Amino acid sequence: MSIAVIYGGARQNGNTEQLTEYAIEGLQSEKIYLRDYHILPIDDQRHSERGFQDLGDDYNSVIKRVMAHDVLIFATPIYWYTMSGLMKNFVDRWTETLRDSEFPQFRQEMGSKKAFLIAVGGDEPHIKGLPLVLSFQHIMGYFGGKLDGYILGKGSKPGEILHDNAALTAAEQLRKKLSQNGN
Amino acid sequence: MSIAVIYGGARQNGNTEQLTEYAIEGLQSEKIYLRDYHILPIDDQRHSERGFQDLGDDYNSVIKRVMAHDVLIFATPIYWYTMSGLMKNFVDRWTETLRDSEFPQFRQEMGSKKAFLIAVGGDEPHIKGLPLVLSFQHIMGYFGGKLDGYILGKGSKPGEILHDNAALTAAEQLRKKLSQNGN
Amino acid sequence: MSIAVIYGGARQNGNTEQLTEYAIEGLQSEKIYLRDYHILPIDDQRHSERGFQDLGDDYNSVIKRVMAHDVLIFATPIYWYTMSGLMKNFVDRWTETLRDSEFPQFRQEMGSKKAFLIAVGGDEPHIKGLPLVLSFQHIMGYFGGKLDGYILGKGSKPGEILHDNAALTAAEQLRKKLSQNGN
Amino acid sequence: MSIAVIYGGARQNGNTEQLTEYAIEGLQSEKIYLRDYHILPIDDQRHSERGFQDLGDDYNSVIKRVMAHDVLIFATPIYWYTMSGLMKNFVDRWTETLRDSEFPQFRQEMGSKKAFLIAVGGDEPHIKGLPLVLSFQHIMGYFGGKLDGYILGKGSKPGEILHDNAALTAAEQLRKKLSQNGN
Numbered sequence: 005m006s007i008a009v010i011y012g013g014a015r016q017n018g019n020t021e022q023l024t025e026y027a028i029e030g031l032q033s034e035k036i037y038l039r040d041y042h043i044l045p046i047d048d049q050r051h052s053e054r055g056f057q058d059l060g061d062d063y064n065s066v067i068k069r070v071m072a073h074d075v076l077i078f079a080t081p082i083y084w085y086t087m088s089g090l091m092k093n094f095v096d097r098w099t100e101t102l103r104d105s106e107f108p109q110f111r112q113e114m115g116s117k118k119a120f121l122i123a124v125g126g127d128e129p130h131i132k133g134l135p136l137v138l139s140f141q142h143i144m145g146y147f148g149g150k151l152d153g154y155i156l157g158k159g160s161k162p163g164e165i166l167h168d169n170a171a172l173t174a175a176e177q178l179r180k181k182l183s184q185n186g187n
Numbered sequence: 188m189s190i191a192v193i194y195g196g197a198r199q200n201g202n203t204e205q206l207t208e209y210a211i212e213g214l215q216s217e218k219i220y221l222r223d224y225h226i227l228p229i230d231d232q233r234h235s236e237r238g239f240q241d242l243g244d245d246y247n248s249v250i251k252r253v254m255a256h257d258v259l260i261f262a263t264p265i266y267w268y269t270m271s272g273l274m275k276n277f278v279d280r281w282t283e284t285l286r287d288s289e290f291p292q293f294r295q296e297m298g299s300k301k302a303f304l305i306a307v308g309g310d311e312p313h314i315k316g317l318p319l320v321l322s323f324q325h326i327m328g329y330f331g332g333k334l335d336g337y338i339l340g341k342g343s344k345p346g347e348i349l350h351d352n353a354a355l356t357a358a359e360q361l362r363k364k365l366s367q368n369g370n
Numbered sequence: 371m372s373i374a375v376i377y378g379g380a381r382q383n384g385n386t387e388q389l390t391e392y393a394i395e396g397l398q399s400e401k402i403y404l405r406d407y408h409i410l411p412i413d414d415q416r417h418s419e420r421g422f423q424d425l426g427d428d429y430n431s432v433i434k435r436v437m438a439h440d441v442l443i444f445a446t447p448i449y450w451y452t453m454s455g456l457m458k459n460f461v462d463r464w465t466e467t468l469r470d471s472e473f474p475q476f477r478q479e480m481g482s483k484k485a486f487l488i489a490v491g492g493d494e495p496h497i498k499g500l501p502l503v504l505s506f507q508h509i510m511g512y513f514g515g516k517l518d519g520y521i522l523g524k525g526s527k528p529g530e531i532l533h534d535n536a537a538l539t540a541a542e543q544l545r546k547k548l549s550q551n552g553n
Numbered sequence: 554m555s556i557a558v559i560y561g562g563a564r565q566n567g568n569t570e571q572l573t574e575y576a577i578e579g580l581q582s583e584k585i586y587l588r589d590y591h592i593l594p595i596d597d598q599r600h601s602e603r604g605f606q607d608l609g610d611d612y613n614s615v616i617k618r619v620m621a622h623d624v625l626i627f628a629t630p631i632y633w634y635t636m637s638g639l640m641k642n643f644v645d646r647w648t649e650t651l652r653d654s655e656f657p658q659f660r661q662e663m664g665s666k667k668a669f670l671i672a673v674g675g676d677e678p679h680i681k682g683l684p685l686v687l688s689f690q691h692i693m694g695y696f697g698g699k700l701d702g703y704i705l706g707k708g709s710k711p712g713e714i715l716h717d718n719a720a721l722t723a724a725e726q727l728r729k730k731l732s733q734n735g736n
């Protein structure tokens with residue numbers, strides 16, 4: 005079992021990142037900070053004759069790295085009650101990969117991965133973060149998979165998440181689960 | 188009463204656009220196609236000393252045009268069970284505007300606008316589009332406002348929305364509502 | 371195709387009933403007003419040795435009538451942001467029917483029915499009624515089916531629903547759909 | 554601070570009860586098992602001339618006991634993706650109490666209480682239990698309050714909840730929170 009963490013936050017070492025780092029402490033993982041890459045919004049060519057064209061940005065190299073792992077942890081701050089635009093642009097591009105001959109098994113492979121969501125927000129995340137959870141459930145459901153778990157944490161100012169004991173405990177439990185799967 | 192339509196679709200004349208055009212037929216409105224502008228993901232500087240810096244892209248000019256209107260229609264295709272990345276990046280930047288001295292009344296003004304969502308998707312939009320609706324409800328709620336209405340339509344291939352009679356009727360009813368407000 | 375309408379409202383001729391009557395005008399249907407029957411809360415005997423015992427109320431005769439139809443319309447007022455207790459007690463008893471040898475095909479049969487929800491409420495039904503929609507989606511999903519459509523209407527005082535043009539139009543469209551299926 | 558626990562389960566010592574008992578271990582509380590009382594579905598007389606009439610069942614004595622406490626824990630198994638019919642009938646009757654001169658402050662008092670939800674289900678409770686959470690959020694919101702917290706646990710067979718470590722930990726954290734408030 006190998007883990008990819010996809011970070012959607014705009015701020016280095018933000019609350020979502022701290023919580024996620026705590027969850028994967030001691031586990032091997034490949035960390036991908038989307039803010040470090042140039043990933044354009046999708047140019048929807050589903051219905052054009054020539055189909056999708058390579059946009060020449062970093063998307064393809066990033067998705068290739070993601071697909072090499074069995075467990076995906078989507079770590080996004082809750083921006084405006086759903087995932088960050090950085091994360092959303094990345095996800096939107098999957099529509100392109102679904103039609104990319106370099107990823108002929110994209111759908112099946114995504115459906116067989118374990119997927120977790122870690123999301124921290126400042127405004128009642130346990131209630132107002134639920135649309136985000138439901139979106140990810142539908143996203144993984146599209147591939148025939150499911151969202152295997154999620155952690156919602158509360159934090160706004162830097163470091164605030166470290167006071168959310170419930171979130172920290174949930175992160176420990178996720179870590180335990182991920183290490184057991186590893187055997 | 189004046190109307191701004193904010194289009195989040197990547198494809199010209201896509202299903203969401205067609206439905207929205209039908210809803211505003213004969214009404215005066217300012218149409219903003221986000222795909223025609225360069226709008227970067229937010230660079231979260233809420234907690235940095237110097238605060239947000241101008242990213243030098245088109246965001247500020249676009250939000251200025253949006254704020255000049257009383258009614259906002261957010262028209263986004265349902266990409267992966269929530270708004271498009273183009274739309275999300277635009278919304279994310281509001282965090283910056285909330286702290287921008289050029290928009291001292293941003294919060295109150297946004298809270299006093301009428302807001303509508305028009306969203307078309309191919310995969311059970313009336314169920315799987317609900318997280319998107321809930322997100323927008325929370326978004327407008329943040330400003331003390333609310334989502335005044337939404338239309339979910341079904342369509343995937345170009346033009347398919349024109350066969351969704353329920354959505355077309357809802358669009359007509361929205362049009363009627365918007366014209367009455369105009370007096 | 372034959373239609374059963376299951377009414378969960380406590381009040382005769384309430385808003386939900388008026389909207390539903392409008393939707394099925396001219397169509398043949400069997401109408402079941404749950405308030406006219408004695409249906410006890412479930413006595414959960416899933417895990418007892420002897421299993422479920424007949425509670426001697428009207429439930430079994432009602433579910434038998436329901437199962438005779440291909441299309442189910444669940445018509446419930448939105449009480450406290452979900453279905454009425456009358457409706458919920460009826461649904462809860464399905465757990466019993468799932469284990470009842472008199473209904474050996476209950477699961478498959480329920481999964482093959484068309485299911486619609488009509489629900490009227492006074493407090494932002496298009497937003498605050500969504501948890502009810504999601505519950506019904508999961509309910510039909512349990513059987514391998516789905517919620518084929520829903521209408522949310524706004525009304526509180528008697529007759530108020532007759533001013534909700536959007537709901538009335540949606541009811542007409544449902545009627546058309548149901549009549550076409552009937553051929 | 555004093556606690557009322559309202560149990561909506563049909564089965565004695567079911568999973569939801571076990572989890573809740575664990576959460577309130579060592580705390581003083583008044584426990585109300587709705588299945589032990591005769592509580593009729595609401596007879597909606599909001600719009601009749603004479604108004605609500607006493608149904609002569611146990612509802613009034615139960616709500617009186619509930620109102621004597623500052624913290625309400627709603628403990629309901631997830632039956633068919635929302636609260637049990639027993640719980641729902643109890644909640645539905647609040648409509649009556651809102652108009653009952655014996656409870657002139659019902660709305661304000663409910664709005665000032667702390668409210669928690671504990672719910673256990675067998676079928677993906679962390680996803681499919683979310684409509685229940687959203688309903689309770691709206692319910693408490695009606696009074697101007699909010700849902701202060703919730704615990705979703707997984708369990709179907711008797712005792713199964715005792716293997717849901719995440720739920721048990723959340724219960725411990727709720728217990729800690731409730732004891733601190735007590736000082």
